Amino acid sequence: MKILVGVKRVVDANVKVRVKSDGTGMDLANAKMAINPFCEIAVEEAIRMKEAGVADEIIAVSVGPQVCQEQIRTALALGSDRGILVETEGQTDPLAVAKIFKAIIEKEEIDLVILGKLSIDTDNNQVGQMLAALCNYPQGTFACSTEIKEGKIEVSREIDGGEQTVLLDLPAIVTTDLRLNEPRYASLPNIMKAKKKPIDIIQPSDLGVDISSNLKTLGIEAPAERSAGVKVESVAELVDKLRNEAKVI
Amino acid sequence: MAILVVAEHDNSSLKPGTLNAVSAAQQIGGDVNVLVAGSDSRAVVEAAAQLTGVVKVIHADNACYEHQLAESVAPLIAEFGKNHTHVLAAATTTGKNLLPRVAALLDVAQISDIVEIRSEDTFVRPIYAGNALATVQSSDSIKVLTVRTTAFADAVIGGEAIIEDTDFGVEQGSTEFLGETLSVSARPELTSASIIISGGRGMQDGENFVLLEKVADKLGAAIGASRAAVDAGFVPNDYQVGQTGKIVAPDLYVAVGISGAIQHLAGMKDSKVIAAINKDEEAPIFQVADYGLVADLFKALPELEELLTD
Ligand SMILES: Cc1cc2nc3c(=O)[nH]c(=O)nc-3n(C[C@H](O)[C@H](O)[C@H](O)COP(=O)(O)OP(=O)(O)OC[C@H]3O[C@@H](n4cnc5c(N)ncnc54)[C@H](O)[C@@H]3O)c2cc1C
Ligand SMILES: Nc1ncnc2c1ncn2[C@@H]1O[C@H](COP(=O)(O)O)[C@@H](O)[C@H]1O
Numbered sequence: 001m002k003i004l005v006g007v008k009r010v011v012d013a014n015v016k017v018r019v020k021s022d023g024t025g026m027d028l029a030n031a032k033m034a035i036n037p038f039c040e041i042a043v044e045e046a047i048r049m050k051e052a053g054v055a056d057e058i059i060a061v062s063v064g065p066q067v068c069q070e071q072i073r074t075a076l077a078l079g080s081d082r083g084i085l086v087e088t089e090g091q092t093d094p095l096a097v098a099k100i101f102k103a104i105i106e107k108e109e110i111d112l113v114i115l116g117k118l119s120i121d122t123d124n125n126q127v128g129q130m131l132a133a134l135c136n137y138p139q140g141t142f143a144c145s146t147e148i149k150e151g152k153i154e155v156s157r158e159i160d161g162g163e164q165t166v167l168l169d170l171p172a173i174v175t176t177d178l179r180l181n182e183p184r185y186a187s188l189p190n191i192m193k194a195k196k197k198p199i200d201i202i203q204p205s206d207l208g209v210d211i212s213s214n215l216k217t218l219g220i221e222a223p224a225e226r227s228a229g230v231k232v233e234s235v236a237e238l239v240d241k242l243r244n245e246a247k248v249i
Numbered sequence: 250m251a252i253l254v255v256a257e258h259d260n261s262s263l264k265p266g267t268l269n270a271v272s273a274a275q276q277i278g279g280d281v282n283v284l285v286a287g288s289d290s291r292a293v294v295e296a297a298a299q300l301t302g303v304v305k306v307i308h309a310d311n312a313c314y315e316h317q318l319a320e321s322v323a324p325l326i327a328e329f330g331k332n333h334t335h336v337l338a339a340a341t342t343t344g345k346n347l348l349p350r351v352a353a354l355l356d357v358a359q360i361s362d363i364v365e366i367r368s369e370d371t372f373v374r375p376i377y378a379g380n381a382l383a384t385v386q387s388s389d390s391i392k393v394l395t396v397r398t399t400a401f402a403d404a405v406i407g408g409e410a411i412i413e414d415t416d417f418g419v420e421q422g423s424t425e426f427l428g429e430t431l432s433v434s435a436r437p438e439l440t441s442a443s444i445i446i447s448g449g450r451g452m453q454d455g456e457n458f459v460l461l462e463k464v465a466d467k468l469g470a471a472i473g474a475s476r477a478a479v480d481a482g483f484v485p486n487d488y489q490v491g492q493t494g495k496i497v498a499p500d501l502y503v504a505v506g507i508s509g510a511i512q513h514l515a516g517m518k519d520s521k522v523i524a525a526i527n528k529d530e531e532a533p534i535f536q537v538a539d540y541g542l543v544a545d546l547f548k549a550l551p552e553l554e555e556l557l558t559d
Contacts, residue, residue, distance in 0.1 A: 011377075016511060019381045026381060094349065095358055118493065123376050124361050129319065129349035138320055138424040141346050144486070154427070158486050159342040160440075160495065165427040166318070172423075178476065178493055179486060215358050218371065218384040226518055229539035231530075235552040238524060238542050246522045246539065248501040249444070249468060249557070 001055045001148070001170075003046045004105060006097075006115040006127065007075045008036040009068045013120055019222040026121075026220065035071045038116025040078075041176040044183040045146060046114055047079035054148040055112075057081050061104060063088055063097050069199055077186035077194035085201045088211055091122060096204070096211040098130035103207035105135060110171060112153065117142050117175040128175035138168035142177040250279035250369075251304075253330055255338040255347065258285065258293040260315065265441045266339025266396075271300050271404035273396045274337050276366045280304040283410070284329055286322050288315035298410040306410050311418040316426040317343055323350035324419045330355060330391060334369070340395035340496075341440075348395050357389035364400035378492040378515040398440060399498035399519055432487050439490070442471035444501045447490055447517075450477035451506020451527065451546055458483060460550040461505060467557035473497065473517075475507045491516035506546050509534025526550075 011017055012032040020027045035043070049055040060075035062068040063086045072083035086100050105113065118125045132139035140146070140155030144163065147154045156165045158177045186194070204211045232238045242249045252274040257264040267283070274281045282305045283297040294308045307329055313321045330336040330351060338344035340362045352359035364382070365373035371386045372394065439445060446468065448461050458472070465472050473495070474488040490497055492515040502520035507513060509525070509532055517523070518537055525538035526549050535541040542549060 013512070017377050017380050026377060093358055095353060095356075098353060120492070121377055123374075123378065123492070124359075125345050126349035126352075126359050126361065129346065130353035130359075132319070133323060133350040133353035138421075139346070139350065141319075142342060157342075159429075160487060162429065162431040162485065162487050164316075164429045167425040167427055169423040179480065213358070214388045215360070216386045216388070218386055220376075220384075221382050223375070223379060223382050226523075226537045228536045229523075229541065231535070231541045231543065235542065235544070235549050236556060238526075238540055239553065239556045241540050242501065242522070242524065246501070248522050 001111045002057045002059070002109060003049065003055050004059050004061060004101070004108065004110045004113045005039065005042045005046050005075065005080065006101065007039045007043065007060050007062045007071045008116070008119050009033055009062060009064055009071045010036045010119060010121040013037050019220055023219045023221060033070070035074055036116050036119050038118055038176050040183040041178070041180050042114040042116055043075050043078050043080060044181045045176060048181065049148060050079065059084060059108060061086065061101065063092050063100055065089060072199055073194055074186060076197040077191040078184065082197055083199035085199055086207070087201060087203055092211055093213045093215060094124050094126035095130055096209065096213070097127050098134055099209045100204055100207055101127070101131050102134045103209055112170060113173045115173070115175050117177055128173050132173040137171050137173050139173045140166055140168050141175045143174050144177050144179045146174060146180070250334050251332070252277055252279055252281050252335040252337065253333040254281060254283045255326055255336065255344065256283050256285045256293060256297050257339055257341060257343050258287060258290065260287045260290045261292050263293050263296040264339070264341070265403070265438070266341050266344070266398045267297070268300070268403040269398040269401040270337045270339045270396045271303060273363070273366065273401045274335065275302045275404070277335055277369055279334065282307060282333070284326060285309070286314040286317070286325050288312050294412055298412055299406045299408055300404045301407040302404060303408050303410040306412050307415060308412055309415050309417055311416070313418050313420050318424050318426060319346050319350045320421045320424045321419045323347055323354060325417055326351045327354035328417060333391065335392045335394060337394050337396055339398050341398070344395045348393055352393040355391055355393065357391050357393055358387060359393045359395070360385055360387060361395050362397045363394050364397045378511050379518065380511070397496060399496055432485055436465065437469065437471045439471045439473055439488070439495050439497055443499050444468045444470035445473050445497055445499045446470045446503040446505065447473035447475065447507060448478055448483070448505050449475035449507030450481065452478060452483055455483040460547070463554045464550060464557065467554060475513050504534050504538070505550065507534055508532050509537065
């Protein structure tokens with residue numbers, strides 16, 4: 001079984017990002033960048049399938065500028081076999097990313113795609129579902145557990161009311177939720193070994209994909225700041241304030 | 250101009266998020282049609298037909314829609330979406346599972362989690378876990394949007410829409426529904442509760458949530474949690490509030506033993522009033538709390554329960 005994982009380069013989840021004062025974007029100068037946390041979980045899930053003997057090869061794909069090779073290298077150090085960078089500038093729309101993945105799936109004959117459920121920068125939550133539509137594959141989104149079963153994959157999904165379990169024919173698209181697994185760290189020897197693993201660098205046009213966008217960002221603003229209120233001295237004062245000042249209880 | 254809203258339901262009742270999506274659709278302007286895809290779901294259709302502003306309810310009743318599997322429902326929405334300028338659904342796990350698939354079938358973009366409508370083609374949405382608001386304009390022929398439910402009022406009852414049945418059905422064999430475990434609770438639902446009390450890692454274990462429950466009983470509140478509390482197994486995953494959990498905006502949100510990480514704030518900082526109980530006076534939650542109490546929750550919660558008795 002051949003698995004494709006998506007690794008998006010995003011600002012590290014622990015960085016508190018701010019809007020640039022001119023409203024053109026986020027101030028990311030010198031910000032620490034990382035693999036999107038949900039993609040890390042996708043990589044980990046693929047590696048576990050390989051370790052369990054149900055997967056043979058893991059291909060890590062990133063769409064973005066040259067620097068995304070750093071995140072592909074990390075995915076390789078964690079245990080992916082090879083990488084593909086599809087070079088684009090800036091953010092690429094989810095639909096275009098999905099079209100790029102579809103073209104790679106067809107070329108590489110992929111059996112299972114594992115993506116994150118969400119990019120923590122653009123907060124889209126779209127690529128997996130779009131890719132499933134384009135390929136006419138089943139989708140197991142927001143996965144909190146997976147199990148390969150004779151040409152199928154069983155996926156438990158986190159839904160608003162609780163949990164749902166579906167059985168999907170392969171090939172299929174799975175997107176990860178936070179509790180699917182706990183990603184490992186790359187060991188130093190594996191980081192060294194990853195330097196020798198291949199990364200193909202290609203252009204969207206090599207795949208015949210048009211990445212032009214029908215969405216235009218007109219501006220980016222900081223949300224209204226909530227100001228800190230008061231500290232109360234006792235539970236009694238808290239109850240009094242909630243009752244008589246805020247009038248919410 | 251007609252707008253299609255996808256109803257969310259469990260085949261017997263309409264989910265509250267649909268009301269917010271309908272009122273967002275009314276703000277865009279034009280005729281609002283609601284699509285109900287379900288199995289034995291007549292009651293849902295009748296509820297949707299009563300919403301003010303809804304002109305037509307399209308009803309696709311077919312066993313293949315029983316569990317709202319995206320593989321079946323998305324082609325149906327896309328088919329009817331073609332005759333509409335906008336397709337909307339609530340940004341719940343159901344809506345998020347369906348609409349990107351619909352958008353790709355229509356070969357258009359999807360805009361997630363809109364919180365404001367500037368015009369028929371321009372929308373505002375949070376990015377970076379709510380650290381920024383982006384204004385996005387779409388030139389697609391059909392705008393496919395998910396709606397942040399807390400940002401739009403509930404549509405009200407008072408209409409009488411016409412009902413149109415369709416036998417459009419997509420049988421697909423690639424996905425089999427195996428089962429569902431749904432939390433049952435006598436408490437209000439998190440996303441529609443007017444008071445929420447949430448516990449974090451500071452609760453130390455699941456049993457201690459009894460302390461929160463006793464207070465919640467007094468207040469008629471729903472119970473929520475941070476990711477740390479869910480990860481530690483104190484409570485089920487559907488309690489999680491935040492960037493990757495539920496987005497809530499009650500009249501009162503009480504955070505107990507929660508530090509206030511950005512990803513948690515993303516889910517609750519639009520609450521009207523925020524109160525926080527934390528033993529660490531430096532905890533970031535105090536930067537957004539209207540009322541902060543620096544105290545040990547194991548002492549404060551029983552006291553709170555006691556004081557709410559009268
Ligand atoms: C991609 C991503 C997505 C995430 N999504 C979410 C999300 O949706 N929701 C979410 O909540 N988190 C989310 N997180 C996790 C988030 O970053 C924090 O780790 C989490 O919110 C911390 O939970 P906590 O406040 O309960 O725990 P902690 O940060 O450990 O805080 C515990 C607090 O309890 C207080 N405390 C301890 N004992 C007591 C006591 N006896 N009395 C009073 N106070 C006490 C402490 O002072 C501390 O402030 C996400 C993280 C990532 C990377
Ligand atoms: N530019 C990208 N490069 C690689 N993978 C991506 C990219 N954009 C999105 N993805 C994948 O799709 C998932 C969901 O992203 P999104 O729909 O943008 O929230 C991510 O977690 C990735 O696995």
